[in-house]
Each structure stands twice: as C-alpha cells, then as structure tokens.
Amino acid sequence: MTKDQFETTLIHGAFGVDGSTGALTAPIYQTTTYQQRELGVVQRFDYSRSGNPTRQVLEDQIALLEEGNFGYAFASGMAAITAVFFLFESGDEILIPCDLYGGSVRLLDNYFKNFGITWRVVDTTDIASLETSFSAKTKAVLLETPTNPTLQVSDIAEVARIAHARGALVIADNTFLSPYLQRPLALGADIVLHSATKYIGGHNDVLAGLVALKNPELADRILMIQRSSGGVLGPFDSYLLLRGLKTLAVRMDREVENATAIARWLKGHSGVDRVFYPGLESDRGYAIQTKQASGAGGLLSFELNESYSMPAFFSAMRVITLAESLGSVESMACHPATMSHASVSPEMRAKMGISDRLIRLAIGLEGLESLKEDIEGAFTAAKA
Numbered sequence: 001m002t003k004d005q006f007e008t009t010l011i012h013g014a015f016g017v018d019g020s021t022g023a024l025t026a027p028i029y030q031t032t033t034y035q036q037r038e039l040g041v042v043q044r045f046d047y048s049r050s051g052n053p054t055r056q057v058l059e060d061q062i063a064l065l066e067e068g069n070f071g072y073a074f075a076s077g078m079a080a081i082t083a084v085f086f087l088f089e090s091g092d093e094i095l096i097p098c099d100l101y102g103g104s105v106r107l108l109d110n111y112f113k114n115f116g117i118t119w120r121v122v123d124t125t126d127i128a129s130l131e132t133s134f135s136a137k138t139k140a141v142l143l144e145t146p147t148n149p150t151l152q153v154s155d156i157a158e159v160a161r162i163a164h165a166r167g168a169l170v171i172a173d174n175t176f177l178s179p180y181l182q183r184p185l186a187l188g189a190d191i192v193l194h195s196a197t198k199y200i201g202g203h204n205d206v207l208a209g210l211v212a213l214k215n216p217e218l219a220d221r222i223l224m225i226q227r228s229s230g231g232v233l234g235p236f237d238s239y240l241l242l243r244g245l246k247t248l249a250v251r252m253d254r255e256v257e258n259a260t261a262i263a264r265w266l267k268g269h270s271g272v273d274r275v276f277y278p279g280l281e282s283d284r285g286y287a288i289q290t291k292q293a294s295g296a297g298g299l300l301s302f303e304l305n306e307s308y309s310m311p312a313f314f315s316a317m318r319v320i321t322l323a324e325s326l327g328s329v330e331s332m333a334c335h336p337a338t339m340s341h342a343s344v345s346p347e348m349r350a351k352m353g354i355s356d357r358l359i360r361l362a363i364g365l366e367g368l369e370s371l372k373e374d375i376e377g378a379f380t381a382a383k384a
C-alpha cells in the first residue's frame with residue numbers, strides 16, 4: 001500500500017458512510033445484546049463479547065491498515081498479548097529480545113510459565129546468533145522493533161525467513177511505529193499486535209490493544225480466544241480509537257519530524273553522552289530501520305552526562321511531562337531505571353543497555369522550538 005493509499009484508508013477505510021443515516025462517523029453501538037429474529041436465527045451479532053458493530057469497524061480498519069485480513073480489538077495491549085500467548089501450549093517455547101516490554105515478560109514469567117510455556121532471551125538484532133538459538137520446542141519469536149528504551153532494531157524479514165524455515169511464528173509488537181511507519185505482516189511476520197493506548201489512540205485517553213493477521217486458521221483461533229477470555233474493547237473506546245486513527249499520519253509525521261530534529265540537536269549537546277534514535281545515520285539500526293520502515297518514530301533516548309543532576313533535569317521541564325506512557329500528542333519524559341524498568345534488576349538493566357543516566361523522550365506535537373527550549377532549560381537547571 002502506498003503512503004497515499006494508506007492516508008486515504010485512514011479516513012475512509014473500513015467504514016465510509018453509514019448506509020441508513022449518511023453519518024460520516026461510525027455510530028457507538030452501546031449495547032450488549034441483539035434480537036434474534038426467530039429461534040435459531042442469529043443475525044450478524046448476538047452478544048457484544050462475541051461481536052459489536054463499533055468494535056467490528058475498528059477491527060476491520062486495523063486489518064486494512066496492517067495489510068492483514070483479520071483484526072481483533074482488546075481492552076488493553078496486555079489483553080491483546082495475553083490472547084496471542086493463549087495460542088501456545090505446554091512444552092512450547094517463545095524467543096524474546098532482552099528489552100521486550102516488561103509487562104510481556106512478567107506475563108510469561110509469572111503466569112504462562114506455570115502452564116509449561118517457556119521463554120528464552122535471544123538477540124533478535126543479530127541474525128547469525130538468532131539462527132543458532134532455535135530449539136525443537138521453539139514455536140515463536142516475539143519481536144519489538146525498535147525496542148524501548150534503547151531503540152534496538154531487528155530485521156523483520158530476516159527473522160521471519162529463519163523462523164519460518166524452522167516452523168516458528170513471528171509475532172511483532174508494532175506499538176512504537178504504528179502501521180503508518182511499519183507494516184510487519186507485509187515484511188513476513190505472522191501476527192502483529194499493538195498497545196493501541198499509544199500511537200493508534202494518540203491522545204492519552206484510551207487503553208486498548210489490537211491484533212492483526214493474515215492467516216485464516218490463526219485468525220479463527222484468536223477469535224475463539226477473544227470470545228472465550230472476554231478481554232474485549234468496549235464500543236466507546238472503539239470509537240475513540242477510530243477517531244484517533246484518522247489523524248495517525250499527520251500526528252506521526254510531526255512526531256518523527258520533531259524527534260529527528262531533537263535527536264540531531266542532542267547528539268551535538270555537551271550534556272549528552274549518547275543518543276539512541278534509529279533515524280540518525282550514525283545509529284547502529286539505521287540501515288535496517290530505513291529498509292523496513294518509512295520513519296523512525298517519536299521515541300528517543302539519551303544518556304545525560306554525569307555532571308548534570310537527574311532529578312533537577314526532570315523537575316525543570318515545563319512543556320514536557322514526566323510520565324510513563326508514550327505515543328500521544330503531548331511530549332513525555334521518563335527515567336527508565338526508576339520508572340518503566342524499575343522492576344528489572346540492575347544487572348539485567350546493565351545487560352539491556354539501560355544505564356541510570358538514560359532518559360527517554362516520547363516526542364509529541366508541540367512546537368519544536370518550545371520543546372528544545374524546555375530541554376535546554378532542563379540542562380541549565382541540572383548543571384547549576
């Protein structure tokens with residue numbers, strides 16, 4: 001799908017115009033149940049855990065946008081990931097990158113492990129070493145690319161090639177780029193999932209998860225898991241995501257533009273030891289990032305030089321908010337070592353490249369000069 005086609009699909013995609021009223025916006029079907037015309041004759045919907053017309057528009061829309069055939073909407077990103085993990089059974093093993101989202105690791109380690117589903121950390125950025133990491137039990141590779149907060153890039157097509165040769169699925173968490181910048185199914189992944197709470201919703205006002213895929217058999221299994229486990233997205237939240245999606249392209253263009261300018265500026269700043277952003281030519285992941293995605297996203301990280309005070313840096317910011325999340329119109333800053341990755345041991349954090357000096361910025365839509373002034377003010381306050 002070209003950029004132009006994608007942008008048009010965002011606006012007109014799965015819904016178009018309401019056939020009975022001419023409404024341009026998908027109605028919010030705030031109902032749990034549906035009349036059955038006669039005994040044994042169920043219409044398109046019967047009960048909202050199994051299907052809801054507003055949710056259906058969203059599910060069709062994410063399938064279109066991810067270039068899949070089927071989409072499923074869940075009450076959160078974690079509910080979506082849980083549904084995907086339910087595809088596996090006792091004895092199966094899932095390979096994961098070392099800086100996979102902590103919530104996904106917790107889910108595997110605290111719960112799925114008890115059902116005999118194991119996981120192993122591998123370097124998904126190193127194809128040669130990944131090739132030797134599969135075992136007879138390996139049934140899937142779970143990718144996040146780029147990762148958070150160190151923005152490591154994995155080659156989705158290459159991972160898919162070696163995983164498929166060994167009969168394993170590739171699951172791509174596409175939260176950080178959204179289908180506007182990267183479409184893993186088109187690159188060979190089998191399942192794509194999102195914390196739609198982030199860029200897809202885009203306004204910090206809805207918690208949601210999405211899954212999209214091509215294969216009808218896998219899709220039937222996800223559908224049954226969705227219906228059976230019940231972590232579905234409600235109609236109002238589905239509407240909020242549909243609304244947020246319409247501006248995805250313009251939001252992401254602006255976020256990438258702002259993030260790229262800030263990453264370049266930080267790279268030359270005396271208060272910064274290291275910048276992580278795969279949109280910089282000097283970044284380790286730049287070549288693969290530019291091959292498989294049309295932008296590097298709105299997330300970047302940097303190491304603050306130790307002559308600057310970390311608490312003072314965060315306290316001084318007025319435009320950028322100290323907060324855990326990302327992907328919204330508002331810029332947010334986070335200290336991974338004490339916030340998003342506080343539950344990870346210091347040794348593990350060191351292995352993951354998350355130093356105590358690391359700051360993550362999720363760049364939003366504010367004016368670039370305001371953002372730079374805010375960050376510069378923080379450097380000044382932190383040095384004093």
Ligand SMILES: Cc1ncc(COP(=O)(O)O)c(C=O)c1O
Pocket residue numbers: 076077078079101103144148173175176194195196197207208209
């Ligand atoms: C990459 C990634 N996947 C999944 C999740 C979980 O999503 P949610 O918070 O919507 O449950 C998050 C949350 O931050 C995330 O960053």
